[in-house]
Amino acid sequence: MSTTPRRRRHRWSLQARLITAVVSFVSVILITVGLGTGTVLESILRENLDAKVTRVQDTIALDYNHRADQILGASRQERGTLLVVNNLAGPTAAYVDGDGDVRTLDTRKIQVSAPDGNSWADATIAGLGDYRLRIGPYSSIIGLPTSEVTSVSARIVTTVALLTTGGLLVLAAVIALLIRSALAPLRSVASTASRVAAQPLAEGAVTISERVPEEDTDTHTEVGQVGHALNTLLDHVETSLAARQRNEERMRAFVADASHELRTPLASIRGYSELSLRGIRQAEAGGGATAGAVAETTRESLERIQAQSLRMTALVEDLLLLARLDEGTELVYSAVDLTRLAVEAVSDARVAGTDHDWVLEVPDEPVIVAGDAGRLHQVAANLLTNARVHTPAGTRVTATVTTEGGDAVLRVHDDGPGIDPSVVHELFERFSRADSSRARQTGGTGLGLSIVKAIVEGHGGRISVASERGSTTFEVRMPARPDSPAQ
Numbered sequence: 001m002s003t004t005p006r007r008r009r010h011r012w013s014l015q016a017r018l019i020t021a022v023v024s025f026v027s028v029i030l031i032t033v034g035l036g037t038g039t040v041l042e043s044i045l046r047e048n049l050d051a052k053v054t055r056v057q058d059t060i061a062l063d064y065n066h067r068a069d070q071i072l073g074a075s076r077q078e079r080g081t082l083l084v085v086n087n088l089a090g091p092t093a094a095y096v097d098g099d100g101d102v103r104t105l106d107t108r109k110i111q112v113s114a115p116d117g118n119s120w121a122d123a124t125i126a127g128l129g130d131y132r133l134r135i136g137p138y139s140s141i142i143g144l145p146t147s148e149v150t151s152v153s154a155r156i157v158t159t160v161a162l163l164t165t166g167g168l169l170v171l172a173a174v175i176a177l178l179i180r181s182a183l184a185p186l187r188s189v190a191s192t193a194s195r196v197a198a199q200p201l202a203e204g205a206v207t208i209s210e211r212v213p214e215e216d217t218d219t220h221t222e223v224g225q226v227g228h229a230l231n232t233l234l235d236h237v238e239t240s241l242a243a244r245q246r247n248e249e250r251m252r253a254f255v256a257d258a259s260h261e262l263r264t265p266l267a268s269i270r271g272y273s274e275l276s277l278r279g280i281r282q283a284e285a286g287g288g289a290t291a292g293a294v295a296e297t298t299r300e301s302l303e304r305i306q307a308q309s310l311r312m313t314a315l316v317e318d319l320l321l322l323a324r325l326d327e328g329t330e331l332v333y334s335a336v337d338l339t340r341l342a343v344e345a346v347s348d349a350r351v352a353g354t355d356h357d358w359v360l361e362v363p364d365e366p367v368i369v370a371g372d373a374g375r376l377h378q379v380a381a382n383l384l385t386n387a388r389v390h391t392p393a394g395t396r397v398t399a400t401v402t403t404e405g406g407d408a409v410l411r412v413h414d415d416g417p418g419i420d421p422s423v424v425h426e427l428f429e430r431f432s433r434a435d436s437s438r439a440r441q442t443g444g445t446g447l448g449l450s451i452v453k454a455i456v457e458g459h460g461g462r463i464s465v466a467s468e469r470g471s472t473t474f475e476v477r478m479p480a481r482p483d484s485p486a487q
């Protein structure tokens, strides 16, 4: 329970907190000053009233024979003045009313209890209100109404309260304006930062065009320093992003060049091994006695050389293709019918994998995407080859082409043993093989799926995999182009 208000407090903006703090602080000061002034003023007014009562007492000539109203009538007193006398005429009381006339009063209405040794008393007199009374000679009582003191005090309190409230409102407004203008640069810093955060920096964007505006980076102000620091930081980030980009480009170019350069010597090795093998086969056919003995080991070695150079050629081609796809220069676009492409890829796979059960599910009408026909064929072929080489004989492989919500979807599903869940997430990484022993057995390089991914993403599509024991599905999703003309 107690944590809720604290949490809410933290959600207050700096502006709200500053205004609340300043306004409460100033109101405490103003209220204290107001109360202090009111108290002092009231005590001064009371002293004045007492002095006035004393003056009135001095001006009234008391005697033994007259009633209070007679005595009061004889000395002209101001309105409200009250007199009580107790003499030969008995206890009598009188006061001067609002019109200046003297009126008698029932003495029973006046109940005065002055503390001992104190001739002053305060009392409320029925019909007349609050009075300041002084007990004088002959048990006489002189009094003046305190209503003036109370009304002056009330006026002061009201005035102070009104002025305080008004002043505080003005103060709050002024502070709000000041803070708003002082914090404006901070808001601009925050919005710059969030715009930068929205940029896809992780996905290769290297230029950060956003900066805190010049006028909000004045280093003489604290907020300006923040803006300036953010701009400096963004400069650094941009520089390092550009450096990273240059490094990557250099690396890509290096891989592309190296693969390209390796092609020629590899072709020679392949050619020479081929040539030598042919020579040996001819010699064997000729039936020379020494030829057979030499041929035994040499032929085996040459066959190994040829197989390995073929494998290396495939690897180099894959590397070159990946490097070019990374550069984004490889794809040649045209309208491609995925349906037809799947039909062809599955019939190729059927020929290559007679031990597997191949199923094709395609719609009657063509599914057109804008893409590179050769590369898209490679996608289908790679996925189907994987389904063939990484699953045991008898596995049923289903290739499906559909359109789903504006996307052209190619799915390759097999009911093989599935992929180890711990490696599924890095399946599309370069040189990743889920099971190294099986991969070595099948002779793959581990680049197949990374090439598939690079091609699909080069087309603006996505590839995903869902695998469990008995069901592995690779799904390629690409924006369909139904308007493009069919090939």
Ligand SMILES: Nc1ncnc2c1ncn2[C@@H]1O[C@H](COP(=O)(O)OP(=O)(O)OP(=O)(O)O)[C@@H](O)[C@H]1O
Binding pocket: 382, 386, 387, 388, 390, 391, 414, 416, 417, 418, 419, 427, 432, 433, 434, 435, 438, 439, 443, 444, 445, 446, 447, 448, 449, 450, 472
């Ligand atoms: N349908 C599948 N069933 C089981 N495992 C698979 C399947 N497809 C891929 N894999 C696993 O994913 C790994 C990576 O596949 P990828 O195509 O990238 O490489 P590769 O097939 O080993 O080699 P390459 O395709 O380069 O010749 C494979 O080694 C295999 O372990």
Ligand SMILES: [Mg+2]
Binding pocket: 382, 385, 386, 444, 448, 449
């Ligand atoms: Mg493969």
